[in-house]
Structure formats: C-alpha cells, structure tokens
Amino acid sequence: MEEQKRYFSRELLRWYMNNRRDLPWRRQQNAYYTWVSEIMLQQTRVDTVIPYFNRFIDKFPTATALADAPEEEVLKAWEGLGYYSRARNLQAAAREVKERYNGEVPDDKAAVASLKGVGPYTTGAIMSIAFNRSEPAVDGNVMRVLSRYFRLHDDIAKPSTRPHIEHIAQELIPEGEASHFNQALMELGALVCTPKSPSCLPCPVMEHCAGRIAGEELILPIKTKAKPPKPELRYAALIVGTGPDEGKILIRKRPDTGLLARMWELPHLLAPKAAQLTGLPDNEAMDMLRGMLHADGIEIEPIERHIDAEHTFSHIHWQMRVFRCKGINTPSILPEGYAYIRPAQMEGYAFPNLFLRLINQYFEYEET
Numbered sequence: 001m002e003e004q005k006r007y008f009s010r011e012l013l014r015w016y017m018n019n020r021r022d023l024p025w026r027r028q029q030n031a032y033y034t035w036v037s038e039i040m041l042q043q044t045r046v047d048t049v050i051p052y053f054n055r056f057i058d059k060f061p062t063a064t065a066l067a068d069a070p071e072e073e074v075l076k077a078w079e080g081l082g083y084y085s086r087a088r089n090l091q092a093a094a095r096e097v098k099e100r101y102n103g104e105v106p107d108d109k110a111a112v113a114s115l116k117g118v119g120p121y122t123t124g125a126i127m128s129i130a131f132n133r134s135e136p137a138v139d140g141n142v143m144r145v146l147s148r149y150f151r152l153h154d155d156i157a158k159p160s161t162r163p164h165i166e167h168i169a170q171e172l173i174p175e176g177e178a179s180h181f182n183q184a185l186m187e188l189g190a191l192v193c194t195p196k197s198p199s200c201l202p203c204p205v206m207e208h209c210a211g212r213i214a215g216e217e218l219i220l221p222i223k224t225k226a227k228p229p230k231p232e233l234r235y236a237a238l239i240v241g242t243g244p245d246e247g248k249i250l251i252r253k254r255p256d257t258g259l260l261a262r263m264w265e266l267p268h269l270l271a272p273k274a275a276q277l278t279g280l281p282d283n284e285a286m287d288m289l290r291g292m293l294h295a296d297g298i299e300i301e302p303i304e305r306h307i308d309a310e311h312t313f314s315h316i317h318w319q320m321r322v323f324r325c326k327g328i329n330t331p332s333i334l335p336e337g338y339a340y341i342r343p344a345q346m347e348g349y350a351f352p353n354l355f356l357r358l359i360n361q362y363f364e365y366e367e368t
Helices: 002-019 031-040 046-059 063-068 071-078 085-101 109-113 120-130 140-149 159-172 178-191 282-295 343-348 353-367
Strands: 230-240 249-253 268-270 299-312 316-328 338-341
Touching: 002 159, 002 178, 031 046, 031 085, 031 120, 046 071, 063 085, 071 085, 071 343, 109 120, 120 159, 120 178, 140 159, 140 178, 159 178, 230 282, 230 299, 230 353, 249 353, 268 282, 282 299, 282 316, 299 353, 316 353, 338 343, 343 353
Parallel strands: 230 316
Antiparallel strands: 230 249, 230 268, 249 338, 299 316
C-alpha cells in the first residue's frame, strides 16, 4: 500500500508538470484568484468559467473591490453562470475579508473556513493551492480518482465517505508540494480519469490502479443517484409595451429572499396543482396572468402562446409556457419592482439564464 501511494504521488506530479493546462487563475499564486475560480468552478465546466473569470477579475481585481461593488453589478458579472447564491455568498465573504483581514485572504484554515459559502473543499483548495499548506481538497473529481485507484467501494454520495477519502488524499501530498499536487489530482480527474470513459492507457498512474486491475474502472466510484428535480409548470407573460413604451418589454424584480433573489424576470406564476401535469387551456392560463398583473396595478391584453422553454435547477425543473401580451393603460409610474426596458438597457439588469435567453431571443427576432 505504501509503495502504491508513493508511486501515485511521484508519477502524478511528474505528469502534471508536463501536461497542466494554462489557466488564468494558475498564472500567479493569488489567494483571491484561487478563491474566485473555485467558487465559479462549482457545477460549471472550466471552458465556460475562463471568460467569466477574466471579466470578473477585470471588474473586481481584489476582494476589497468586490466587497465595495453594488450587488447588481456582481450579479450582472455572474449572469449566465447560474447558481447565483454563489455570487452573493462570495461578495458577502469578500466583505468579511475586507473588514476582518484588511482585504487580504488570510493564511489561516479556520479563518478561511468561516467565510460565507466556503466549505471543506474550497477551504482545502485555497489553503493548498494559494498557500501551499498540506490540506486535502476533495471534490467529485478527487473522489472518483481515489475510489478507482485504491478500489474503494464506499458510496461517495454519502457524507460519511468524505472523511476517509480526505485522510487518504492528505497522506498522498508530498512535503512542500501541496499546491501542485492538489491541482494535479484535480487535473487527472478532469482530463483523464473522467466519469464515463476513463482514459486508462495514457493515465500516469495506471500501473498500480487497483480499480483498473480489477476491471472495475467503469463501475467505480459507487454513487447513489440523487433525487430528480421536481417538475413545475409555470406561465409567463412577455408583455410588449405600447404608446411611449413601444419597443420595450415589461420585467419584474424577484423577492429579496429565496430562489434567484433580487434578479429580474418575465412576470410569471405557478400553474395550479391540479393542472401541473396536463396544463390549463391557453385562454385560462392567459386569464390567470391577466389577473396576477391586474392585482399589481398593471393591465395587459394576452395575445397568444409565444414559446415554450425550460430550465433545470438543482431541485426544480421549470417548464415555462410563455404568452405574448400587450400592455394597455400603462400607468405613468409603474408599481415598485416593475420596469419597461429596451435592448440597450439589458446591461443594467441581472437576469437568470432562462429569462435572459427568452428576452434576448425576442429582441433579436424583432430586430430582423
């Protein structure tokens, strides 16, 4: 076992130094860059994150700059990455860093772990990558690699499995090489020991991989399936302005708390429970939208079903039926939380991915 571990650490580091990707957050050992990149990389592919990271760092080059920025600007810079609570937590934690540590990410495990939105993996990543501390950074990639290499049959979906794998990962870190080693481990999982089709032949540690030797590389890791997201049918109104609001569409701000808090959207509502599976006839759905907006002091004239769309969150799957409507008798001052916007004003509002897509599609169609 000890030889198996030494072999793994030695060969993995050698491979990494020759094959590591040139990623913008790796170009300098900056704890803030490491932190931002690790938060962005949660549930998001590297290729997707790179342009977002570059724009984000250009706009908020330090933790203090992020702490001082208006939340709307932060959400707009995050727009399209999804999981917007990550951005809010990151900014809240940046404010903690500014207030408690003079704007510098502290070289202290307990202090980093106490920051909002920073869990065990992110703590390990920051401490090891940025400060070269001998701390494990165990995410899904690492669990998969070590489960295969050591032929571990523990269910990685269970919280009780993590401490065991963290212990193994820490034992593997060569002295003084925590930064490179943890990145190498992540890199192997991302590029070679992938979830569905592991590339065993070019793998630098294949010779002693117990999972491969046992023919279990496609079986491991053991992971129970997560509960599928709950489907929800919703009706949305794409309301086109008239009179002085011609060429604009009506958007609404979401509540201060809950899913997608304080972001902007098309006005919409949840279909009645009895109609979740079959849906309502279009005329009844449009009547519901008319009634919802009337209660807010806005009058509309529904026209027709415009488009169907969908979006999956971690726990909910939205099926959205969008109805085109015309705004009528628009008050000179809209109720709080509503706004009519033109395409050029999109930059001033942060939208969830689904509504960003729907609104952009409408404006692009109108311009053709």
